[in-house]
Amino acid sequence: MSRPGRDFDPRRWDESDVRARPSKKGSRPRTKDRPTHGEAVVGRVVTVDRGRYTVHIGDEDGTRDITAMRAKELRRNPVVTGDLVGVVGDLSGREGSLARIVRIEDRSTVLRRSADDSDAYERVVVANVDILVIMVAAANPEPRTGFIDRALVAAYDAGIEPILCITKTDLRDPADLLSHYRHLDLEVLTSGAAEPARTGDAESAKMDGTDGPDGDADLDAGLLATLRTRLEGHISVLVGPSGVGKSTLLNALAGTRRATGHVNAVTGRGRHTSSSALAIPLPDSSGTDGTDGTDGSWLVDTPGIRSFGLGLVDRDRVVEAFEDLAPALADCPRGCLHAAGEPGCALDAWVAAGHAGASGPERLASLRRLLDGRSDAAAGER
Ligand SMILES: Nc1nc2c(ncn2[C@@H]2O[C@H](COP(=O)(O)OP(=O)(O)OP(=O)(O)O)[C@@H](O)[C@H]2O)c(=O)[nH]1
Ligand SMILES: [Zn+2]
Structure with missing residues (x-):
């Protein structure tokens, strides 16, 4: 070897x-x-x-x-x-x-966050990943676009490809959630769909919309298979709120490796108890451990991470991550903070003109919520 x-x-x-x-x-x-x-x-x-x-x-x-x-x-x-x-x-x-x-070794990517938006102290979540899987449930727990939007900004800022993964579509059709992202070219994986879709492609985002039981069921087999293929050969990091099915997914993807592998090497116990990120090697499609030392497929679990503080991301970079709104930046006055009521901010006119589609006003509101919490939110400070 x-x-x-x-x-x-x-x-x-x-x-x-x-x-x-x-x-x-x-x-x-x-x-x-x-x-x-x-x-x-x-x-x-x-x-x-x-x-x-x-x-x-x-x-x-x-x-x-x-x-x-x-x-x-x-x-x-x-x-x-x-x-x-x-x-x-x-x-x-x-x-x-x-x-x-x-x-x-030099890092190809660095996914970072701050504790909250007013904090500029860098916390590196994980290095060298090329895919960020943002996992939310269609219901139970309710999906929050604020969480998704933050994660998208973090991915964009780090040069990491985001994938939105929606579980529990047996509980609710995610069409409403997806309409929020219709004007983004965002890759979406949902349970019940055989193939990855993109939000820009309205047809393929359609669900079969069956009414499922009102409780928890197993992770959808189709979603699992799609993810397995999609993540092969990549180093991916998984983020999501509690209860969306991350552990279920990790266990299903990693198979026996997770139970018997290095998890124990760290804590000496059967479970990973540290809140630090944990990279789990994924078997390749032949079922064997695909990791040959440093190579292969990995999925990084982030048990300690509940949100992405964006205190480190420049305001304009935050706007740029909203691809459907970003073109308006060109018409903003120099030093524009893009806040609500800011004189001359071109975002309002952009959305009013319908360039960002029907979800434009909501998207702008979400962007401004992200910008408002920042320490540089006060007018004049940059
Ligand atoms: N109905 C339904 N339930 C699901 C689906 N996927 C996972 N679940 C259930 O959701 C529950 C929570 O899943 P977990 O894997 O523990 O969620 P988690 O994201 O790891 O949560 P934390 O460990 O708290 O971070 C489990 O009971 C799963 O069986 C799904 O597609 N549909
Ligand atoms: Zn502006």
């Missing part, structure tokens, strides 16, 4: 590929009594718990999870779930073994 770190799926990388330019840290002076960083095996951080990192590696001896700590020289460099790191030392993964992280 070739060394992990050399066989990445090229689709995931661009010119800023971590392999294409040598890591700055890789050229640090070497000392005799340590393994050189050039010998580091590259692995993926699957979770972080109180300064201990679980790293998934693969080499001649197979794939496994090891526990590692950061080398002293990386003290100031945060390591997060999803990171690709170089590890040295005891890579056996045996009980009590501890390896050392000596290098953090």
Whole structure:
């Protein structure tokens, strides 16, 4: 087996590929009594718990999870779930073994949030993911467009592709919810639909609208199959409010790996109890563990994340994430805060002219709710 770190799926990388330019840290002076960083095996951080990192590696001896700590020289460099790191030392993964992280590869993406909108302190949720699955239920719990809109802004800001996944469509037809996004080209997966649809495509968003029981049932098999195919070969992160079916989905997708795998390596218990993000390897379509060290498909669970504070995202970037409204930005006066009643803000005229369709006024209201909560919301501050 070739060394992990050399066989990445090229689709995931661009010119800023971590392999294409040598890591700055890789050229640090070497000392005799340590393994050189050039010998580091590259692995993926699957979770972080109180300064201990679980790293998934693969080499001649197979794939496994090891526990590692950061080398002293990386003290100031945060390591997060999803990171690709170089590890040295005891890579056996045996009980009590501890390896050392000596290098953090450049990140292709960083999904970040602030605690709330008035806070600009960055919390990195996860690194290197390329898909954000925003999971909501059609009912029970009621879907909140505010949550979806925030997540869309975070995805847009991070350059991560969002997918809106709607569960529990057996309880309610999600047509009303989807109408909110009709003027976005947003990929939507719903239970009851055989294929991914896009909100821009009204026909395919139609549901079969059966009236289901008023309680909880199992995750829809069609949705599961669609997601399995859609997420293959990707590193995805799953966010959603409590009760929409995230655990149900993760268990179904990950199969036995979740129960028997590295979850226990972190906590020593049967469940992942830390609130930090946890990357779960997904089996490929042949049913085998698709992760060859760093490669393969991963789905990152984010148990601690209930919302996305947008304190870090520039106001104009927030507007840009509302693709149906963003063209109006060109006509806003310089320094426009896009707040309600702001003189000359072009958003009102844009929506009034019908450019954003029937859902335009609601979308603008949602955008302004996001902008209002920010610390820079006061006029004049930017
Ligand atoms: N009716 C219906 N129920 C579903 C569907 N998908 C999941 N459920 C049920 O919804 C309930 C909540 O699912 P969970 O997987 O625990 O939800 P969660 O998002 O992980 O919630 P937290 O663990 O609190 O974050 C479970 O009883 C599932 O069986 C669906 O498509 N339709
Ligand atoms: Zn404006």
